[in-house]
Amino acid sequence: MKRNLEHIDYKEDTITLAKFAKALGHPTRIAILKHLExxxxxxxxxxxxxxxxxxxxxxxHLKELKNVGLIQGELEPPKIKYCINQTNWKTAKSLFQHFFN
Structure with a gap:
């Protein structure tokens, strides 16, 4: 029997961690973040x-990383300049560290 998890009240940190984890679910995105770091x-x-x-x-891949806030883009016509969103990057590191400890 399949349970509907939409009605579970997860802590905000748990939801945020899951979003970051999903965005990191592709090796190219991890490589992009390592490069940008x-x-x-x-x-x-x-x-x-x-x-x-x-x-x-x-x-x-950049769109997925930007959607969860791990990177940010700045429009410099006709290009977009991307960099790590330092605030969310620190949050992601902290959440993952707490999860694995």
């Missing part, structure tokens, strides 16, 4: 030159 910021085109993937694929 060592850069102040970079453009989508920079990532295309680092990873052997189409620009549209890189853009989709």
């Amino acid at each position: 060592n850069q102040s910021c970079c453009f989508t085109g920079d990532l295309v030159s680092v990873f052997p993937l189409a620009q549209s694929t890189i853009s989709q």
Whole structure:
């Protein structure tokens, strides 16, 4: 019998951790974050030159990371500059550390 988990009152931290974990559920996204962690910021085109993937694929991964707040994008027409969202990055690290301890 399948249970409906939508009616469980999870703590906000649990929900946030799950969102971060889902966004990190693809190796390319983890690699992008590792790359961005060592850069102040970079453009989508920079990532295309680092990873052997189409620009549209890189853009989709960036969108997922941005949607959960792990990265932020700043419009610099005609490009978007991406960098780690330091506040949410610290939150993610703390939540994962607490979870694994």
